[in-house]
Amino acid sequence: MTVLTLVKAPDKSIFLFHGCAHNPTGVDPSHVQWDEISALCKKKNALCFFDLAYQGFASGDDESDAYSLRKFVKDGHLVMLAQSFAKNMGLYGERIGAVHVLTENTDQCTKVLSQIKILVRSQYSSPPVSGARIVTKVLEDPVLKNDWRKEFKQMADRMKGARVALRTNLKKEGSTKNWDHISNQIGMFCFTGLTPQQVNFCIIEHNPPLNYTRYPKLPK
Incomplete structure (x- = not known):
């Protein structure tokens, strides 16, 4: 999605954003660019839906990777968020995640929840609780949470190192193309x-x- 796409879109459009580690390009907006996107979406009264599947895997810092979402909330957007712990907690088999909807008031919350329950019931009814309990245990225990943060930072640093190694070796093999975009991108994907x-x-x-x-x- 380009800024031009946002500008040309009708008011009250719905936009889907990857909060970090964009799939499939690996190209994330800067914090300044997120600020500008938030202001434009606010002007157009857009509904912004965030997909946050790789929090921590982009920069190695889960707080920094949540910047876009928190900026939109701070700016007064009523956002929707699909959050996954399948990647950053290594729970692929559990496919554990959550849907969050920020509403204006209790009445609106009740209406939204009633619709979500209908969707959940028709899709998978009662999901297993094992993955959710693992995530809850890790996030509520300060020691485990600190260990978790250290481990996903190691993974993020490893991916950054692989990008630099690829760029460096392409140059060593005689490529004259500028491959800086490989190491400038972030996360698990690459254009x-x-x-x-x-x-x-x-x-x-x-x-x-x-x-x-x-x-x-x-x-x-």
């Missing part, structure tokens, strides 16, 4: 800047045991 033809070439030439019949053979 390489390669063309579809270049991607197909890499797939075909460097995975010979696999049968990629849907990709055209490219000339050398």
Whole structure:
């Protein structure tokens, strides 16, 4: 989504934002840019829905990764939030998460909750509690919470190191392209800047045991 998209959108539009570690590009707005986006959305009276699936995995700091969401709340937006702990707590099998809706008053809260209950009932009825109990235990215990923060920071630092290593080795191999965007991006995903033809070439030439019949053979 570009700023132009926001500007051209009708008033009272619904916008979906990734709070951090954007999937699939790895390109996150800066704090200043988030401030500008919040002001524009406020002007257009938009409903802002946040997807926060990688909190802590972007910068290595869960507080910093929540900046966008907290800025919007501070600016008076009635936001919606889909939050996941599947990644940052390693609970992929549990797929544990939560939906949060900020409302103006108790009456509005009651109405929203009634609709959410209908959706939940039709989708999965009663989710297992094991994952939620694990998350609750970690977040309520200061020692466990501190250990958790240290561990996801290690993961974030590892991803940052992998980005730098990729950029450095591409240069060592003789590439003249500027690969700074690889290390400037953040989180688990990356926009390489390669063309579809270049991607197909890499797939075909460097995975010979696999049968990629849907990709055209490219000339050398």
